[in-house]
Amino acid sequence: MSIGHPEIPKPSLTGFTLPLMAVAGLCLGYVVGTANGQPLLGLIAGAAVAAALGYVLASFVPDRRVGRLGTAAVAAIAGLLMAGVSGAVVGVIIGLIVSWFAYWLSTGDYRSTVPVYATAGDVLWHNTFKLICGLIFFFLIAPIVVVLPLSFNAQDFFTFTPEMLAFDPEGYSLKHYRDFFNNPDWTRPLKNSFIIAPLATIISVSLGTLAAIGLSQSHVPGRRAIMAILISPMIVPLIISATGMFFFYSKLGNWMEGNLGLSQDFIGYVKVVLAHAVLGIPFVIITVTATLVGFDRSLTRAAANMGAGPVRTFFKVQMPLILPGVISGGLFAFITSFDEVVVVLFVGSASQKTLPWQMFTGLREQISPTILAVATVLVTFSIILLTTVELLRRRSERLRGMSPT
Amino acid sequence: MSDTTDTGPMRAADGTPLKKSLARALRRQKLRALALIAPLLIFVLVTFVVPIADMLFRSVENQIVSDTLPHTVRLLSSWDSSTGETPDEPVYAALAVDFQAASEEKNHTKLGTRLNYENPGLSSMFRKTGRGADDIGKASTKRFTDLDPAWKDGATWAALLGSDDWLADMAEWSKDDGRQPRFSPRAEAASALPMTSDVYTAFARVARTENKKSAVETKPWPVLYTALEQDLATASPESLSAVNGASAGLLQAAGAAVPGFEPISYKDAFIDIDKGWSEVDSWQTIQSYAARYTPGYFLNAVDLEKSPEGIQQRPEQQQIYLMLFWRTIWMSMLITFCCLVLGYPVAWILANLRASTANVLMILVLLPFWTSLLVRTSAWKVMLQQQGVINDILVWLGLVDDGSRLVLINNQFGTIVAMTHILLPFMILPLYSVMKTIPPTYLRAAKSLGATNWTAFWRVYFPQSVPGIGAGSILCYILAIGYYITPELVGGTQGVFISNRIAFHISSSLNWGLAAALGSILLGAVLLLYYVYDKIVGIDNVKLG
Incomplete structure (x- = not known):
């Protein structure tokens, strides 16, 4: 007050x-x-x-x-x-x-x-x-x-029971959480999500950061067109990306199976990881480019002046300064992959079932309150991510000498 | 350097002219930038742009008709469907060859499914004909084997139609070597007996890829006899005598005997198997879709169809896509509008509060933004369903009778509410970043000059916030028209979008061409909006969080 x-x-x-x-x-x-x-x-x-x-x-x-x-x-x-x-x-x-x-x-x-x-x-x-x-x-x-x-409902209902409203301990239980962490219908997708999302993130962050540095140079021919192509995975509706990838990746998968002799399971993961990596790229590009806008170019020149090579300059001078942007871009890429349903639904097969996919089928077919337990876990997860991104943003502003708003 | 006597161009330290040296440095800089971008650009092109181009190609591609029925399609091109007469006997004879060859590889069912999109009923007709296809070739088979039992032998056919090189390779090949040598036809036989040579090429290909047995030893397909009989009936004696090889003698004898054969009516044979072959309609469909590229899928996607009278509307009960496109457009507009109405006050208050308060409230906007889409959709399912939270509260308050709970989900209302909630942060964030730049003093200045609250807002503040409205609205609209998950889960049948129909064609009806055409139209719309967005906001200015 x-x-x-x-x-x-x-x-x-x-x-x-x-x-x-x-x-x-x-x-x-x-x-x-x-x-x-x-x-x-x-x-x-x-x-x-x-x-x-x-x-x-x-x-x-x-x-x-x-x-x-x-x-x-x-x-x-x-x-x-x-x-x-x-x-x-x-x-x-x-x-x-x-x-x-x-x-x-x-x-x-x-x-x-x-x-x-x-x-x-x-x-x-x-x-x-x-x-x-x-x-x-x-x-x-x-x-x-x-x-x-x-999500703590003791009944298999999606609504508040009279016991819950009366704050009766009988009305609450952790059984949906137990189901989530023990039932293979949920643990396998959880594991898959934690395999696919980090791999996709690594690809999009490493390639994306390099490209963002390239894009921030002063003379880039065709910069606008390149930017448009790199951002397009974010703009094109997922259903269209999924349709295109569905046709193309099945051909790619057949080719890999026929000519490289890889197992079908492995190829499935490769396809989903590649698809998710490309979906995460715009987020990395946008956040890292935004960080580089405030980057003082004279620092790299100073490093070069003192005899550091380009690689050493990158890792010792540039990287620590843009790291907050890179990490928050990575978190965006991670959450994009971790939360993505449409593409994995079309490109993946049953053995690559991810957590959102399982939630999607759960919501569409047999509706089980375990979904609410999963949702609660995911909300907690996103609160952690949100906090991290916010802290990183402030740190980045401090590093670059801008006052926090 | 005024004291140098050199009057030439200015030079860099190493002696090269400065202009050249600078140009070289610039070029090197450009190349370095491109080298940094290249890996990602290639990655995006291969894993994203090429698949989408592939989808665009698939929406017009139609090779299946001319690949499956090559000889029939060639003869059919001269048929005039407006006469109301079915094609002549030669077309049916060619069909007999094509169809038997197709049914050996089970391609006829694929073709039937494809043509069924355009003319329902053709799929079952093709299946039925496929089952009867073996009988069509029986008469010819008997005639040739009666003439000389050597025609039963795979080696006879191989010697007749295969090139000498291939025959030599095959003689050396044994099963342990892996794949059989690739077939190459005998040139003279291919020109004298074109149809037979085509069929045998397919036969050898199947033997090579599917059966492990040598093509020379495999029992010949019955269709080979049908094809050979037709080829011999039209071939000139000179071209026949040009054919050499081990089976040349047999061929000469057969060539002499064929004119004496009683002609077989393939037309009657086909009509016996399925009445559909006597209908002009079926043939018209095959003729209309014989081209290698077709606008058919696109026409279908806007409720039109190709008919002999030209392009016309589909029957009333088959028209759904224009309605779906229209619904996608207006519902997305409504959702964008709802987002704007709800987002504008919130963005305003965030931009005008003290920074510390605004940061706390910002979390309330960012948390939904970071929360999984499926979590939010399931939350809305929990809220809106008939036994859900909102209905429970309304019943508890006595506003709604327990027996007549409101239907809030699985209809358009559910889609609009849930999607407005999901897209609202995408409206608030751009609006906020624009409003943050509008100085609050302008509004006070307007008021001190005598403007009412409304005039000050409408004439001074609102025009400055228009860029934010544009950016937020286009972003929301682009996201809304392509949405799939939320309409699928809370939209029922009345609240689904065009994207749900695309998914249906990909995973359930398997009409991939139509899915690709619908997707291409949607993509066109989105790219147009993307272009507008780029012009208004600039893609470099997209901000997150």
Whole structure:
């Protein structure tokens, strides 16, 4: 909470805070009432309680912390009496929200982020706009968050069971996780994903970094056309890449089998790795080129001046500086391969089944809640990757002497 | 160097003119840059561009008809289908040769499947004819073996049609040597007996690649007799007498005997096997698709077909692709629009908040961006299905009756909601990077000059954010029109895109030519948008994260 502007007068209690508190109470009361089968009673009681709360907090409890914790505690006890443990949790949440709302209104905080000269309409619009943005953020993040608790479901359902809502330990279990880590239907794809993605990443990072360095030189003939070709795997829809690769790679596979005498299994992996490597290349090119834009060319000249050869200059001077970009490009390439379904579906055969492929069949055919456990593991994984990329980006900016935003 | 007496061009340290030296340095620099790029460029060309070019080629390629029925197609080119008469006897005779040869290699079923795309029913007709094909050649076989039992012998045919070199090689070849020597035809026999020579070439090829047994010892195909009888009926005596080799005598005798044979009606034989051969329609299809390259797949992809009257619309119940293209276009537009409406406020607030707050909120945008596509799609499945979270909440609130839960998934609504969620970060990130560069003072200046909030936004802020809108919209649109996974999982039948149809043709119906044609049209659309994107934003300016 930021501190309210001292020059803003406190809004009128009866003309502003209490009616708005009553409206908020009306909405929450309706929800609580419906859950207990009495919407009308909830509506009226909610409005009355909220208005009373607003009056008490605004008039007698100037210390926010005391007021908010007190409200939460009272609401928690009321919830516990009404509906047990889950009621208490809901009570704490509602108590915190309502008491925050009461202080936000009564102290004039709601005006703190708009200029002093803003009219009432401006303030209303500004706060509505923030609410809309909040709802959009909620839309972005809610589906991902919902999956997490559901993956601990003790039942084979895709929805919250009454036991889960009552916070009954019986309603939760790790059985879907056990299934994920023990069932060969899931462990084989997991292993395949961890074979294919790193190999594809190595190919795209090594070739991509070299090419990005080449592209960042000052005189490159046909630079635009080359760039267009190198970025195209990202732009061309996956289904088209997959169709093209399906025809061509089956011919390539037959040729390798006939002329090089390689086993079919091995060829399958080669095909998928090559296909995934090319899909990851645009990401490496884009991130590494972006890092090279800020690279100080006089450093390489200085190194050459002191007698270092081009290879030594590259590894000792250039590489450490562009390394953050290379690693985040590599992470992009890795996640591209790790998350890719369409191409592997067309190019690979059953023995190259990857994790997303198994999820895809799982979602399309026999729908098993193990998918949610996998999803949770993958979300955790992407949080780790996201954090790494963010840290690398900051490090890169620091190394290049740009201030972090 | 003013004090030098040299009035020539300026020189570098080693004495070469400076201009030349600089040009050389520049060239070396260019070459070094290209050498660094080359490995990747070659890699992308081979593993990505060539496969796509191959797909484009496949969408017009149609060798299968002329490769499977070469002699028939040649004769059929002079047939006029508008007369309403089936082709003459010679065409059927050529068909007898082609069809038997094809059925020896089981190629007739492939051809039947191909032609079935254009004229449903031909696949079963070709299968049925394939089963009866052996009977067609029986009469000729009997005539020749009655004439001389030596015709039963594989060696007779080898001596007649194989070149002397090949015969010598074959005599030395034994099974342990691996592959048989490659066949080469006897030149005189090939010119006197063209059809027989063609069939025998195929026979020798099959013996070489599939059977391990020597072609000389293999029992001849019945089709060889049919072909030989037809060749002998038209061959001139001079050309026959030019044929030398061990079987020359047998050939002369057969050549003398053939005019006395009673002609066989292959037309009746084919019509006996399947009535379809008496229909002009079947022949028209073969004639229409005889060319080595065909626009047929592309016509099919836009619900047209080639007919003797020219290009026309397909029957009503077969028209689906234009509808699917149209649906892909408008649903992608709707999704892009939804992304813009949701993304614009979020990008605005991210660009205008304090950096520390904005960074925290940015995580809420980047987390979905980094989360697996399948995780997000399964999340939407969990949210939207009839026993799912949203329906449960609505029922709990009493807004919806338990018996009449909303159908939110497996329809267009499901596709639009899930894809909007998935593509939203791709809209927010470009918008954000553009909005970040718009100074907030402009808006304040506008207001201080008397503009209302709306005018200030619409006349001052919005025009400056248009590049971001363009970049984000094109990116979202390009991604949306090619989407496959999400529509497949949450789209049901009403919410699928053209890409789902392409996947269907690749993996289920196996009509690869049509899949390639549909893909080429989609690719054309995407490349056009890519070009526009490059013009507006520049591909160098794509930013991630």
